[in-house]
Amino acid sequence: MLIFFDCKGDFNSHLFDDPRLNIIRIQAQDLKLCPLDPMGMNTKDFAGLLTQLLASHLQLFASRRLLYESLLNLYQRKRPKGTWPSWSEWISEIESFPTKGKGRRLIEYIEASSFAIKGIGANLGRSINYSTSDFVYKALSYQGGVILQIDSLTDEAQSVVCGLFLNAAYELLGSQKISAPVTAILDDALPIVRKNYSSVGSLVHPIGRWITRGRSRGLGIIVSTQSYSELNEIITGNCSSILVKASFGLDQHLIMRDCHLTREQAELVPQLAPHEVIGVIRSVYPKAVFGEVPFVP
């Protein structure tokens, strides 16, 4: 099963109409996400995970406790079986957090977290406000490829959507509800895969968890970007194969260093034509292979 996250909106080809490939394309407004559905996880663990995902991308490290505790409050509520808290419910839970006698700082945390979460809610609109949905499960168990066209979303919303899908894939593969392998392709998703520049956030990465752990369960992640030097160390350090297209400057230097290219091989990197690549397979030992790829219109 292949899932493409089209973050730029140009992932298109007439080949997708081929019935043998069995590819579907879903727009952001057609998503039906129940983001607080823990996908079989313990609700406490899931609350911690979602908090970490949001905190790492929205730079909300100071509000983590607030986000976590408000989520736990939501999960403790009685509700019809099979339904989960909605995104709007979470916003109102944070906004109505008791502030009496707690000091100015808590009010600032509430403002920061509700602003960030409201932003995602406003950007995704109806798509993220479902009480129950089997969308993610059906998309991940689809026999073929699913393209999620999320270029209209903000970086934060893209990150949340990717994070939710990757987590669901990881958990569903673990409980064997879907069959391995699942390959996620992040196309031009630099905001999601780039380095963390903040000193607090440099230790955690929005999708770092699944990059390091997903391999054992059959979850593969393919990242495509135009700038190698902008990639997070978790990604460059854990990938097994690198396909290098024409690069120069810092990118060329880092590729040479990370992929153990010889001087002659590295000098070839800026001169590569659009249909040429250098492939480095790192799972056995670094070995560069030069070849040509067929042009796909």
Next chain:
Amino acid sequence: MSVEVRTTAFLKTIKAIHVSELKKEEKPEGLSERARKALIITSSEPGITLGSLYKRLSLHGEQGTQVFKELSAHAMVKQHSLPRVGKGNAPKTWEVLKPGIEFLSSLGLRPEKKFLKGGFLHYVMALWLKDFFENKKRSIKFEFTMLGKKTFDGAHQLENGEWLGIEIALSGTIDHNLKEALRGASVSGVKRVCMGFNTESKCKKFDQALNKLPAENRSKEKIRSFHLGKLAPFNEREYELPFFS
């Protein structure tokens, strides 16, 4: 079959319920979002005026009335008038009743424990008193028993070691209140007993009854009355109170 056709067929198989499609009985707890928020805020901040509550929830008067109707239909809240000095309508507040507390505990929220015996308004007055003393950077003890003879609602130790006793008198006859005040004033070490009333007329009646006492009664000089509305946090100006003068 094109991508679009396959996508439409796939989307038709999705089973999802949007939050707006939930029926009223399927909604968590059967309360509207506004009512739930209002209940949480009211329980966490006892004595919050309806004006402040509506402002916090961005409600106008009619919406507020709807919220009250919804909550009172479940017997979750009861409305009270707060004492106020001067002209104008008395501010209102809500008391969270037992069904409301049970509902909140189902959400994992537990109202703070009361530090004083008595009814809801009695407790709100005690909160005002607490805030007043905290703002003055002075300490106050609640339910403090003086030499085993008299328990004051609030007691404050002055710099010279003597005590100031404060009683919140919302109920009871004037005679009963006077009797209690005299009993408190007779305890050795008590410099002053202040009786707080919720209306101006009660204060006047109490003062008249106090003046009628014989001049030999030394305890009467220690007793003062005051309007509890002077302690209110929503007052625009600070009023003089007979605590430290």
